[in-house]
Amino acid sequence: MFANLQALRRLVAIADCGTVHAAAEMLSLTQPALSRSIRLLEEEWNVQLFERHPRGLRLTPFGERACQHARHLLRECQLAEDDLTALSGGGMGLIRLAGAPVWMSTILPQVIVDMHELYPDLQIQLSSMKFTVALEELDNGGLDIYCGGFQKTEKMPSFLVSQPLFGTRLNVVARKGHPILSRPLARLDPLLDYPWVSYMSDRAYLGMLMDKVQAATGQRKEAVVFCDSMLAALNLLNNGNYLAFLPSTFITLMPGFDLQIISTDIAEVGFDSGIIFRRSLERSLVLDAFQSSIRNRLAEGSFDPLLSTQAD
Known part of the structure; x- marks a missing residue:
């Protein structure tokens, strides 16, 4: 199932659109072709991915889990492709970034200016987001980096890295x-x-x-x-x-x-404040530049030391 990225994209499209008709239009496919892709996935796993309701289709519990994994894998593949494209001298791709209010109002605008001085063609999708929502978006591939407060005791999934920066x-x-x-x-x-x-x-x-x-x-x-x-x-x-x-x-x-x-x-x-990012971004040009700019900006401002360091 997960070896076929095209099928995963079609699964996510139907989940997002709610109907085969709307998803087929978005993907420029015929409805029979799209329906066949989903039917093949269901046959492969011997489960039902969608159930019908008056307004269209709704994911089954198995479908919800499969779609979550699909979003995650699709984003990981896209990040890997963007990183290799950047290393080869091509474009920088898209980074999905979210922040808590203080970050959104004071730190991130300056950092984004720095990023575009280095990589003018980098696309940035910027959202204001609470920590709990950000974790969900990081989990399902809707977000790449979150900037905000978090507790040291909060455990992260293995594919996420937390980096406290100030208290x-x-x-x-x-x-x-x-x-x-x-x-x-x-x-x-x-x-x-x-x-x-x-x-x-x-x-x-x-x-x-x-x-x-x-x-x-x-x-x-x-x-x-x-x-x-x-x-x-x-x-x-x-x-x-x-x-x-x-x-x-x-x-x-x-x-x-x-x-x-x-x-x-x-x-x-x-509590400490910092960044949480997808592990697949480690050593990427985008993350290296992002971290460097944040450290420079924090050095210019008045920030408290890390509380977790003091506690240790």
Whole structure:
């Protein structure tokens, strides 16, 4: 099954399009030819890959797993082809890149400029993405490199490599001049008196903070704004009496916001930030240039040391 890349492409196309008709149009094939390819795959494995429903076709559980492997293998083959083409002096191909908000807003735009100075014809597909979604996309071949925060204890599949680059800490954040700054914070009660903003990727961390507040005061505070946009969250903090529990890099690296960290007696929560990439990219020209540019850019900024190094 996996020796026939053409058949795998057809399997993925039907899964993506939802119907044989739409997939056949996308691949410039006749419907009978496409249906025959899938039938041969089903006969080879003696299983059903798709089941019919009112709007078209849906993958069976076996089909889901087969399609996941197919996406992974197709992307690995494409990366290998792109790497060899680049080494032979040809084009650079396409790299699929995603990042967490701080990376997307401050680090990656500069790195992409550096990359295109070296490789003007390199195509980059850039997306903003949460860590959990990025892992799924890395797994199914939809992504090549993810830049963002992750815990050292998180195990990666063997075909992925994680490379921590700097540490970041979560802190209570408010605008300069916020009323809470005039109150003593030896006790945590003042944290209950103001509205909280919960940013998309840090909702679990806000829950951890409120667990500690509740342990100390017997009360907790729920967020009144749940925000999927980093810029919107920072603007809310900048213009109102809101509080948030955010990475320190939001404050040190994002220009144009008059925010500050609020010191409390709560023990610090932190994690490392870096890149996760497909192992097949190791020693490729694209990854070498990407890593070099990131290190140069990080050396120019104010970044905390790796937390995992300190823990060791």
